[in-house]
Every structure is written in structure tokens, then in C-alpha cells.
Amino acid sequence: MDFICGVRHLLFSYFLINGILITIQTKEEVILDMKAAGGELGWLTWPLDQGERSGWEVVQRTLNGSQFYSYSVCNVGEREQDNWLRTTFIQRRPAASRVFVEIQFIVRDCNSFDGASLTCKETFNLYTSESDADVGTTFRKGQFKKVTTIAPDEITSKNDLRINTETRVVENLSRKGFYLAFQDIGACIAILSVRVYYKTCPATVKSLASFPETVAGGENQALKEVNGVCTDNAISENLPRIYCTVDGEWVVPVGQCQCKPGYEEVEDTCQECQQGFFKAAASGDKCEPCPANTQSLKSGALSCPCMDGFYRAPNDPPNGPCSGLPSAPKDLVATTTQLSAGKLVLSWSPPADTGGRNDITYSVDCQRCESNVCQACGEKIRYEPASTGLTDTKVLVSELDAHLNYTFTVEAHSGVSLLALPRSKPPSTSALTTSLHYTDPPKITSMRLVERTPTSLSLSWDVSPRPRALSPPIRYELNYRKKDDNLGMTTYTVLKLEKNLVQVNELNPGTAYLFRVQAFTGDGGAGGSSMEEQFETLPEGHLPQNNTAVIFGAAVGGAVMLFIVAVVLFLRRRKRNSHTRQGPEDTYFSSSEQLKPLKTYVDPHTYEDPNVAVLKFATEIHPSHVTKQKVIGAGEFGEVYRGILKAPGRKEVAVAIKTLKPGYTEKQRQDFLSEASIMGQFAHQNIIRLEGVVTKFKHAMIVTEYMENGALDRYLKDHDGEFSSFQLVGMLRGIAAGMKYLSDMSYVHRDLAARNILVNNTLECKVSDFGLSRVLEDDPEGTYTTSGGKIPIRWTAPEAIAYRKFTSASDVWSFGIVMWEVMAFGERPYWDMSNHEVMKAINEAFRLPAPMDCPSAVYQLMLQCWLQDRSKRPRFGDIVSLLDKLLRSPDSLKTIADFDPRVSIRLPSTSGSDGSPFRSVSEWLESIKMSQYSENFTCAGIVTMDQVLQMKNEDIKNIGVRLPGHLKRIAYSILGLKDQTSTLSVFAV
Structure with a gap:
């Protein structure tokens, strides 16, 4: 009895101290609150009656006129305790399949009981049982399912109160209500509070769409899709949707509403455009002021008509400014030319007023006068480049007759000139005339x-x-x-x-x-x-x-003089040509910058003392200037940290810090620092920059610039489908520029892969990881031969695999694989084929197919990089030039290479009962790395592969696949599954 009294005393102290904190405001929908109930709860205890100290007991205290109840049990001296406390029937809201149980409790330290430590426990169990109706006092242990064992974070001693708060989740509830039960197996416990609640996403208006209050889903439905309704004067092409998370938060609005034409968004409502403003289309934009030379006489305008005397050309945007006619050109001058007889040059200045347009063109009219009779010059007179549609302010006139009077009229036109003709606009406003007596310029013969x-x-x-x-x-x-x-x-x-x-x-x-x-x-x-x-x-x-x-x-x-002059000119021209002559490849690819000689890389392994190489090529940093912050990875030699470098006289910069693990050998230390000796020789924006090294202290470190987005392959996987082809080609251009720099220094990387490319926060890619890199030797083939070491088969050229001959051409092969990785958003080259299968397939002329949505020009460059004859592969300078050309002409990326899903998604040899290559939908989704959508397919009733094969793009969207990259991956996979015979034959390698 003294045990119970002790617990009651501590319990009263808790209420006395915390009485004013009993009512807690929360966002949750509470369906049971032991504190808020105030009175006795009437919870059921079992066994029903076994004496004064047998089971759970109700503890009652009064504070500020209010009664508070708790439940306690403390049979620590008795063996084989099995005491149950069951709540009353808890009604469940139909949509709430997941509830939270928050428990505040006290557990006494078993060591505070004399002689009871062998039987005493410090934990208790939480159970639940579902039912469609209240079963009253009927209690059967077999109906309850264990949720969890609850252990305290802090244990209460005799005089030191320690209150614990634990929250547990009860999931997959489906019936009308449920019970909670607490099982004691021999502890001294006081349950002070039990609160049961579920989370909801509150009613809200987002992006002009109204969404109702929604019960949060469970773990099996982490995001619950909710449809919304556009507010007044707002519309949406697609049904507005939003997702409610398990934590009761709204995320990822889809298909937002937009204000109708003539309306703009003002504080979650759509209001009419004011007079003098307009809005032409449904969008999230604000109303715009009427453009130049237009007017709007009422509110809610969709467009602004032109003012009198101003026009819009047929190709002008309907809501652009209106423009007037151009004024006449100025300063018309005729100049005779020395080139030959019968020619002159007409030149003039642009009109002072272009009417607000930049599409000004000019036309030239000619009249010839003889004996006071004037007529059109006719077709004999020639104009270069033309007599109409001129954009330049000069024209060459030829085939003139000497000693005749000519009158030339130059008129300015714009895109609205024809529109003004019905209004009889005086031509003098846009024309300029000059008359002259033409004589062939005299020439000394x-x-x-x-x-x-x-x-x-x-x-x-x-x-x-x-x-x-x-x-x-x-x-x-x-x-x-x-x-x-x-x-x-x-x-x-x-x-x-x-x-x-x-x-x-x-x-x-x-x-x-x-x-x-x-x-x-x-x-x-x-x-x-x-x-x-x-x-x-x-x-x-x-x-x-x-x-x-x-x-x-x-x-x-x-004659002698002419001969001498001719000889001198010939010799000078020949000398000049000898300096500028290039081969056909240089003419196409080389620039003056590319022809500049570069320094040559020095292999640090040639130094007898590797420490000398480090000191020569890398800056020594004092360890006090380097601060480690967080582990971001693990290298071959130790951990990699993100940190800060604060060197004297320099700004603080974020850096990556490679460390050497304890217990290293001297050879490991030399190998570790050799990478710094390599990096220290490079200075290019697409090569990872070495900040310095720490070598003179116990813990050696290599400090490089910090790349926020990490390795390229992982970054692309995490952002599948989020980048355009133009952005991806821009990344490849950076990698190619870095590799061109290395090859110009006579340097071979040997391990070029997307995992060894780092990405910063501006999406700039930089080549890194020089652990396998080696210098080119001065032999005729320019190769490096190694007798051992690992070779990354999927990225390595066939001649490098077969003969261990590495060149810049083998790096070009690897770059082709990197191109494929980038365009496939980090997909593994050759999928799940073994290294042996990869080598066999390449030797039999198999090449990776074009990834989805890959521009044809990019895929053709990949195939050039994978030519069997290495001498025919492009050089990195060629690759940079071609990628630059594609980036300067984005339209060249619109032509997409043929995509064959039967090859791009490698299918297993097993076959399901429905004839598809997979036994289940989940197995198929896992093979294409889309297993996160398994629940979507199940909820939509798509449970067999036969049903999958009948799906169309709209069906895939309707089950919740929204990301463009994921949608295409699933759609193309279904397309490939429909021709399984061809698929499997492709991989009979």
C-alpha cells in the first residue's frame, strides 16, 4: 500500500505544479482527452476484482475546484503480473485511418524498492482492438493487437518526479471505433494523461482554389490527393488539386486556378482590371497598363484598341503597342564610284521618326529625264542588293547612261504602311527625292x-x-x-x-x-x-x-617595274600563307585560343620523394585555418567533410575536406597526397579546384572547393525529368571543356563517369577524382599501359579493356557514356547486365540506345564517341565546338532520336501467368525504379500485368503519376512490354 501512496503523493505534486497547463491548444482533431474529461472515465480494469493491490486503481485529486483522475498500478513485489486497463469505446471518423496516442506517465525506479528488484519491471504495453459497436464490459485479451512496448526516458525515484511523454501511431483503422488497452506486467506506473487525436489539413484557399478540410492519410497513403474549386472569376484548364500529408500539411498544389481575362489576383480573389489597364488571357499576371498609342475606356478590358492614326501590323501581338507611319528618310546623297562607268551609290539617313517600329525598310524609284521628258528608268537600271525591301541605308545603282538627268526617290516603309493607304496618307511624309545629272566618272587610261x-x-x-x-x-x-x-x-x-x-x-x-x-x-x-x-x-x-x-x-x-612588283607580292603572299596554313580538321575546329601551347602535366610519381611533388604543386594550409562541419561522404582513404577555410587575408569559403584515416601506412599517405599533386597542376573552371593540403601535421588533409549539389549521377536521379535538354547539354559542354583542358596537357583521366563529376549550386559541372588518372607517355601511340588495377568496365573503351591502352581517345569513349548518363538522368549504363555481358555486347557492335527525349544530334555525338576505331573518334576540342554550336542554335535540339523501350528497359527472363515478363505489378515497377507508385496502382485496382498493358497515358496520369519524367518512363515501359518477343531477342547476347 505504501507503494501506491508514494505514487499518489508524486501524482498530486504533478497536478499542483502543472495544473494551469492542463488545457493545451493543438491543431489536431481530438477524439479522446483524459485531462479534458475532468470526471471519472469509467475505464475497464482486468482482472475485475483481485483484492486491494491487485490491479489498476483510480487516483482522484481536486485542484482549484476541479477533479482530476489518473490510473496507477504498483504490484512490483508480485510475480507474473498481467493487469489490463481498457478505455471506453472510441468513435472513429470514417476518413481517419491513422490516429496518434499521446501518453503522459510516471514509472518508479525498480532500485528504489527494497527486495523487489528481481520481479519489478519498468515498461508497459499498449494494445488496440477494433469494433463496429461498443461491447460494454466484455473483455477478451485475444481480441487485442499489440501496438508497442512503452519505456520511459526518465525514471522516478522516491522524491524526484520524472514525467514522460510518449506518442505512438495506430494505423490502418477501418471499423467504426476502437479500444486502447494498457498492460502492466509488474511495473510501478501512473498514467496521468491519454490523448487520442488524428491530424487534418484545414480548409484553405491556395492559388485561387478552395480546398475543404481533409483528414490526413496514413503511412500507406503518405500524400492524399484533394480536389479543389476555383474561386469566383477564376478558371483552370486542369482540375486544381493539392496533397495532404500525414502531418496535416498542404503540399504540392497542381493545376492552379488563374484569373479570367480582364481580371487580376488581389488577396486570393479576382478583381476587374481598372480603366486604362487590360489583361488578355487567363494567367497569374497582373493587369497591364495599355501600351503606347492605345486606349481603354472601361474596366475589365481584354485588350486596348489603337488610337486614331496608329496601327498594328498583322504580325504584331494583339496586345502590343500601336505604331504610326515613319517619316521621310534624311540626307539623300548620290556618290559616283570609281569601280567602273555607269555606277553610283545612293545613301541616306534613317527617318527621324520611325513611328515606334524597328522593321523599317526602304524602296528606291528611278526616273530619267531627257529634253524635259521624264519616264521610268525601266529594267535596264540595276540595284544592288535590290530596289525594294532594303534594310541598309545605301544601294548601288548601275547601268546608268552618261550625261542624262536622273531623279531618285527613296521611301521609308514599316509593317503598318499598307494599313495606312486607305486613309490616303501623303507620300511626302515617308519619301525623299534627289535629282542629278549623271556623268561617268573620268578615268586615266x-x-x-x-x-x-x-x-x-x-x-x-x-x-x-x-x-x-x-x-x-x-x-x-x-x-x-x-x-x-x-x-x-x-x-x-x-x-x-x-x-x-x-x-x-x-x-x-x-x-x-x-x-x-x-x-x-x-x-x-x-x-x-x-x-x-x-x-x-x-x-x-x-x-x-x-x-x-x-x-x-x-x-x-x-615592264621591268611591273615584273619586280609582281615577284615581291607573290613572295609576301606565299610567306603569309605558310604561317596560316592548317589541316582540314584545324580549319573546322581550331581557334586562335586552341592553338596556344599549354603547359604539360608532370606525373608526381616520377619524383623520388613524393613530398617534394606535393610542396611544388599544392599550397600548404595550417590546420587551424580549416574547420570541419559535417561528414558528407567517405573516400578510399578516409572520411570527407564539408567545412570552412579561413586563411589570413582571404574571405571565408566553403570547402570539402578529404581526410586520411588513422593507422595509415606511409604508402597510403603518399598515394593520398599524390591526388593533390595532380589537382594542384590544373587551373580550369570545369576542373575541381584544389585549395591546399595539410601535410606537416599528424592528420593529413586535402582541401578542395565545395560543390553543393554533390555527384552528378545522384543529383540527376534526385531531379529526374526536371531539366530541359538545353540545360543538360550545357552541363555536358562544361564537362567536355574540362576534359579538353586535361587532354591539351597530355593527361588521361581513365575514370571519367558521372559519379566523378561534381555539381555546384549554379549547375556548373567539374571533373574530379583523379585516383585512376595517369599521364600520357611520349610514345608514338600516346598510350599508357598498366599491368594491374581495377578498370571501370561500363565506362572504359574496348581497347583499354583488352590491352590496357589508355589515351585521350579512350577518355572520349568514357565521355560518350557520361553523355548517356546525363541524358538518362543518372540511369546505370547497360542496366543490370554483368561486366562480362557488357564486354561481349560491345565486341558484337551493341551500343547503348538513345535515352528518352534525347536530341538526335546529341545521340549521334555519343555514337561517334563509341566508334571501335579510336582514331576516328572526335577529339575533345571537336566535342566542345559541336556542343557550343548546339547551344547557340537551341532549335537543333528539338529533333528527338528514335527511342526503343524494348532495349532501354532490360526485362528478366521469368514470365508471369498472364504472359507478361513479370510476375506482379510491383516487380515490374521495381525493375524500372518506379516502385514508389505501387500503392497508386493498387488503389486504382491495377493489380495484374494484363491490366497494366491496357493502360494509356491518361490512365497513368489519373492514378497520380504527375512528374513528366516518371510519366514517360512508365508509358514507354508499357509500350515495350507489348512486344516482349522482340525485347527478349534484343538481349540474347
Whole structure:
């Protein structure tokens, strides 16, 4: 009896201290609350009557005028105790299949009882029994099912009160109600409070959809799908849905509602757009102000019409701004050209007012006038590039006749010009006219010596076309200089002339001079220029010579001069070409940056003392500057931590810290640090960056930059179907750039795989893990031969497997496998085939098929990487160039390679009774890594493979498969199952 009294005393102390905390506000729906009941609960004890100390007893106390009850039992000195306490019938809400039982209790320390420690217990059991009706006082132990054994976290001694709170879950309830029972097997216990509740997701409005209060599901239905209803003036293409979690929280809204056209969202309601604003389509966007040159005269507008005098072109968005007509072009100028006769260039400036458009084009109209009669120029006149649809502000006009008057009109057009024609818009607002008298630009056709003396030379020249009587006069400009220039300077003398002949005086005897003549029209136009001609004065004391002998000498001298010039030009061109000549592959793939020489990698294993290599290529870090935070993985030599590096004078940065496990050998330490010696030689944004090493202290460490998203294969598996092909190709481009850098340094990685690519928070991929990497030797084949060591078969080129010959070409093969992993979102290459099967299949020309939704151009590059002849595989420079080309033209990624689900999903050889290759739906889902949807199929009544084969895409969506990647994987698998004969024959390798 003193045991019970002790418990009662402690119990009263509990109520006295915690009385004001009895009522606890919660979000749960409570269906039994022992504290809130206040009065005696009438719970059933069993055995019904075995004496004063036989079983559970009710303890009653009064606090602040209220009575509180608890149940206790303390038969610690008696053997084989089996005391039961059963609650009254607890009604269950139909949807609540999962309830929580929260128990507050006290357990006495068995060591506090003298002589009872051998029979004393410190635990009790929780049971439950379901029923469709209250069975009254009928009690049978066999009807109860054990939920759990409850043990205290803290045990109460004689004078030290320790209250425990434990919560247990009772699942899979299906009948109208249930009982809870507590079994004592020999402990000293006081149950202070029992609270039974279930969780609900409260009624809510999310994304303009209203959802009712929903009972949370059980573990077998972790997410309960709930349909919603759009609020007023909101619509949705798909039924709005949301999921209620087991914890009573709303998550993952699907198919959100959007305000109708003319309405916008304001505090979970849809309100009309104000006057002067519009909204064209149902969306989550706000109403927009009417664009330029438009107006809206009422609220709730779906669009804004154009104001008078402004228009929208047929290709303009219906809710874009309206634009006016362009003004006339400015500053129209006609310039004669020296290229040939009958040509001129028309140029002008863009209009001052484009009407708010950027699709301005120009047209040119020509009229020719003769004897005051004007007519269209006709088809004889040619325009380059064209006379209409011009986007540039100039045009070359050819086939003009000399000494005629031409009138050119240039008109500006835009996408709305045709719309304005019915309104008779004056053409003067968009046209500009110029008139000119065209004359072929004069050109010097020949120059000759008329007479020479020791101090003078007389020259004449011909001009074409010859001037007509009414044509503007032609002026000439003569430039001449001494041929020899010993002072390093060239001095020209310029004469302005009105005629095509001249006598040049005050020359030096016996000296060669070089002459050039250029013609100019009277209006300032430049004509053709002659070639530079050489003429020589007579030696001092010689008589003047007429032009006959001089012409002959000049002709000979000119020919010699032309020959010398031609030879010099030929030699200079040949020299220039010799420096720029490339092979056909260089012409296509190489750039100036690629042709720069790179440093060559130095193998740290060639150092007699590996510590010297580490000190040469890596920065030593003091361990006090490195702080470990959390273990993120385990490497070959020890654990890998996430941490912080705070070096003096530098900002604090997040880092990954590789450690060397205790008990290492000296060889293990050298192998561990050799990776740092390798990484320390690289500096590229797509190669993992080495921050430094710790070598001079007991615990060696390698510190690298921290990559938040971890290994690429795991990251892609966790985000299956979430990235576009463009994003995936961008990742591959980064990996290829890093590998190009390594190959340019004469370096072979040997273990290139998605697991050895790290991803940061900007999705930038970096090559890491240089444990198997080796340098290329200077042998003719550029190979590295190893006599031992593990080879990653699924990623390794066939020649490397067969002969252990590793080259950059074998790394290219591995890169092709990485491409497949990325496009397949981390799927295992060759699925569950054994290494032997993989080697046999490759030797028989089998290649991995295109993953789902893989662009054809990307898959073709994979196949090029997997060519049997390694010399025909692309180089990493080629791969980077091709991936850059694809990224610059995203449309090139829209063509999808053929996908064969029979190959992509390898089927087992066993067969179910319904003829499918699987014995059950769950076995099939597990084979395609979609076992998380087993419950969805079961709840939908899809329990046989025959039913699976009848499913369509809409059926798969309806059972709750929403992620695009998962939906495609299941759909393509079903497609493959329908042709099991072809499937199995593909894998008869």
C-alpha cells in the first residue's frame, strides 16, 4: 500500500505544479482527452476484482475546484503480473485511418524498492482492438493487437518526479471505433494523461482554389490527393488539386486556378482590371497598363484598341503597342564610284521618326529625264542588293547612261504602311527625292612621255570617257616624286591642272621620277587614277629627246617595274600563307585560343620523394585555418567533410575536406597526397579546384572547393525529368571543356563517369577524382599501359579493356557514356547486365540506345564517341565546338532520336501467368525504379500485368503519376512490354 501512496503523493505534486497547463491548444482533431474529461472515465480494469493491490486503481485529486483522475498500478513485489486497463469505446471518423496516442506517465525506479528488484519491471504495453459497436464490459485479451512496448526516458525515484511523454501511431483503422488497452506486467506506473487525436489539413484557399478540410492519410497513403474549386472569376484548364500529408500539411498544389481575362489576383480573389489597364488571357499576371498609342475606356478590358492614326501590323501581338507611319528618310546623297562607268551609290539617313517600329525598310524609284521628258528608268537600271525591301541605308545603282538627268526617290516603309493607304496618307511624309545629272566618272587610261631634257619632263595622258561639249569640265591632279629615297622619307609634289598635258621643270639631271595622275569632275567627284609610271630626265649635257625613244624606254622600264612588283607580292603572299596554313580538321575546329601551347602535366610519381611533388604543386594550409562541419561522404582513404577555410587575408569559403584515416601506412599517405599533386597542376573552371593540403601535421588533409549539389549521377536521379535538354547539354559542354583542358596537357583521366563529376549550386559541372588518372607517355601511340588495377568496365573503351591502352581517345569513349548518363538522368549504363555481358555486347557492335527525349544530334555525338576505331573518334576540342554550336542554335535540339523501350528497359527472363515478363505489378515497377507508385496502382485496382498493358497515358496520369519524367518512363515501359518477343531477342547476347 505504501507503494501506491508514494505514487499518489508524486501524482498530486504533478497536478499542483502543472495544473494551469492542463488545457493545451493543438491543431489536431481530438477524439479522446483524459485531462479534458475532468470526471471519472469509467475505464475497464482486468482482472475485475483481485483484492486491494491487485490491479489498476483510480487516483482522484481536486485542484482549484476541479477533479482530476489518473490510473496507477504498483504490484512490483508480485510475480507474473498481467493487469489490463481498457478505455471506453472510441468513435472513429470514417476518413481517419491513422490516429496518434499521446501518453503522459510516471514509472518508479525498480532500485528504489527494497527486495523487489528481481520481479519489478519498468515498461508497459499498449494494445488496440477494433469494433463496429461498443461491447460494454466484455473483455477478451485475444481480441487485442499489440501496438508497442512503452519505456520511459526518465525514471522516478522516491522524491524526484520524472514525467514522460510518449506518442505512438495506430494505423490502418477501418471499423467504426476502437479500444486502447494498457498492460502492466509488474511495473510501478501512473498514467496521468491519454490523448487520442488524428491530424487534418484545414480548409484553405491556395492559388485561387478552395480546398475543404481533409483528414490526413496514413503511412500507406503518405500524400492524399484533394480536389479543389476555383474561386469566383477564376478558371483552370486542369482540375486544381493539392496533397495532404500525414502531418496535416498542404503540399504540392497542381493545376492552379488563374484569373479570367480582364481580371487580376488581389488577396486570393479576382478583381476587374481598372480603366486604362487590360489583361488578355487567363494567367497569374497582373493587369497591364495599355501600351503606347492605345486606349481603354472601361474596366475589365481584354485588350486596348489603337488610337486614331496608329496601327498594328498583322504580325504584331494583339496586345502590343500601336505604331504610326515613319517619316521621310534624311540626307539623300548620290556618290559616283570609281569601280567602273555607269555606277553610283545612293545613301541616306534613317527617318527621324520611325513611328515606334524597328522593321523599317526602304524602296528606291528611278526616273530619267531627257529634253524635259521624264519616264521610268525601266529594267535596264540595276540595284544592288535590290530596289525594294532594303534594310541598309545605301544601294548601288548601275547601268546608268552618261550625261542624262536622273531623279531618285527613296521611301521609308514599316509593317503598318499598307494599313495606312486607305486613309490616303501623303507620300511626302515617308519619301525623299534627289535629282542629278549623271556623268561617268573620268578615268586615266594611259600616260606617255612627250619630251625630256636634263631638267624637265613633258607628259600627256588620255581620259575615258572623253568629255562632251556640255559635260562638266575635268580637272587633273598630278603627283610625282623621286624614285630613290635614301633618307627614309618620301616627298610628293602635287600639281593642279586643267588640261591633260604638262611640262614639269626644275628636275635633277639623270634622275628617275615616278608619276601618277587622277581625274576629277567639275562637281567634285573623284575619277579613276593611273598607275604609277616611271620617267627619267636626261643626264647633264645631253640634248633634249623627242617622245619616240622615250616611249620605248619607258615601256621597257615599266615592264621591268611591273615584273619586280609582281615577284615581291607573290613572295609576301606565299610567306603569309605558310604561317596560316592548317589541316582540314584545324580549319573546322581550331581557334586562335586552341592553338596556344599549354603547359604539360608532370606525373608526381616520377619524383623520388613524393613530398617534394606535393610542396611544388599544392599550397600548404595550417590546420587551424580549416574547420570541419559535417561528414558528407567517405573516400578510399578516409572520411570527407564539408567545412570552412579561413586563411589570413582571404574571405571565408566553403570547402570539402578529404581526410586520411588513422593507422595509415606511409604508402597510403603518399598515394593520398599524390591526388593533390595532380589537382594542384590544373587551373580550369570545369576542373575541381584544389585549395591546399595539410601535410606537416599528424592528420593529413586535402582541401578542395565545395560543390553543393554533390555527384552528378545522384543529383540527376534526385531531379529526374526536371531539366530541359538545353540545360543538360550545357552541363555536358562544361564537362567536355574540362576534359579538353586535361587532354591539351597530355593527361588521361581513365575514370571519367558521372559519379566523378561534381555539381555546384549554379549547375556548373567539374571533373574530379583523379585516383585512376595517369599521364600520357611520349610514345608514338600516346598510350599508357598498366599491368594491374581495377578498370571501370561500363565506362572504359574496348581497347583499354583488352590491352590496357589508355589515351585521350579512350577518355572520349568514357565521355560518350557520361553523355548517356546525363541524358538518362543518372540511369546505370547497360542496366543490370554483368561486366562480362557488357564486354561481349560491345565486341558484337551493341551500343547503348538513345535515352528518352534525347536530341538526335546529341545521340549521334555519343555514337561517334563509341566508334571501335579510336582514331576516328572526335577529339575533345571537336566535342566542345559541336556542343557550343548546339547551344547557340537551341532549335537543333528539338529533333528527338528514335527511342526503343524494348532495349532501354532490360526485362528478366521469368514470365508471369498472364504472359507478361513479370510476375506482379510491383516487380515490374521495381525493375524500372518506379516502385514508389505501387500503392497508386493498387488503389486504382491495377493489380495484374494484363491490366497494366491496357493502360494509356491518361490512365497513368489519373492514378497520380504527375512528374513528366516518371510519366514517360512508365508509358514507354508499357509500350515495350507489348512486344516482349522482340525485347527478349534484343538481349540474347
